[in-house]
Amino acid sequence: MRATAGVLIGLFLAGLTGAGPAAAGDAAGSMTIVGNGPELTVIEKMARAFEKANPRAYVDVQWDEISKPIELVKSGQAQLAVMGKPDPELKAIQVAWDGIAIMISLSNQTKEITTKQAADLFTGKIKFWSELGGPETRVLILDRPANRNIRDAFEQQLGIVGKIPDQAKVIGPDDKAIKTVAGTLAPNSAVTFVSLVPALEAVSSGVAVRLLTIDKVEPEKPPVKDGRYTLRRPVLFLSKKEPNPMVEAFEAFALSKEGQRILDEIYTPVDPKS
Incomplete structure (x- = not known):
């Protein structure tokens, strides 16, 4: 379900005031997640679980093996990229190994x-x-x-x-x-x-x-x-550094027990936050 104009205005004001992530079930609005790696299945599953927990949220997952996810986030065409290394211009949150x-x-x-x-x-x-x-x-x-x-x-x-x-x-x-x-x-x-x-x-x-x-x-x-087995890479969520309640809510969901359980299907989870 896409957000109403009133909800979008609320999200914009929340971003200006630096509000933190929405509480569970309170996230509202839309966002696009992009990537080009093997994460597609698990990210789609997480997106649907996030939408179920937040009925007013809509997450579009776009995947293309030849895409450039970081550039899509920087240009504003997407709000979150799933990557394996950070970018100095973007915020990085590790969600798994x-x-x-x-x-x-x-x-x-x-x-x-x-x-x-x-x-x-x-x-x-x-x-x-x-x-x-x-x-x-x-x-x-x-x-x-x-x-x-x-x-x-x-x-x-x-x-x-x-x-x-x-x-x-x-x-x-x-x-x-x-x-x-x-x-x-x-x-x-x-x-x-x-x-x-x-x-x-x-x-x-x-x-x-x-x-x-x-x-x-x-x-x-x-x-x-x-870390004893050194051949590993971080699974990172990259987004713009400006506050975005939808992105922050999705990041929090990924780090929750439910999100880590979903990631555990193909990755090694980090310690869940709650």
Whole structure:
């Protein structure tokens, strides 16, 4: 339901006075959320739950893999962007962690590597898995799209920004990357990086893939949350720095127990605020 003129005027005045987020059920008005990563399903679910809790609120979720969410917020075409890194011109609120798993085929007996070896794998310095104690098969790097939040974070964490070979095959969605790794046959053995939760789900459902332990730490939610597993990225809500009651109400909802429960479906939650 879209807000009436009176409600919009009220929101405008509230913004001028620096009012905080609306109480649960009191948010009213409309807002647009944009993004280009794997968060679409969970953000849509959260938007519908937020609308149910706030009957006078309307949330439009717009997702496009080739969009530039930050620019849409800066231009006023959207009020909130879901991103993996901050922007100095915008306010950033962290709502979750996204662990990044390094995935190989189950037929590849390599089980553990160091951060340095991970960097060498994805820059092409390590060409055969036997260099890591694995099989006599070639390393086949499967890259992710350059505009994805996960790729930026992965490169930065490993210190390999711009160093993944250009000839590496690029695969978009996590599910397609997982299927490609599982189906790779000798003499190649693929390696890629995917969000932790879908990676764990693939393993638990019997997909023929393996997640590598990094620096003696297994890829699981608890070590992602406490930082022992260092391959992770923050899930951020970016918005303009000027007060916006609808945005603030949605941020508060995301950090509530219900919001964190929804985020837990594909991410590692932060501690809920209430």
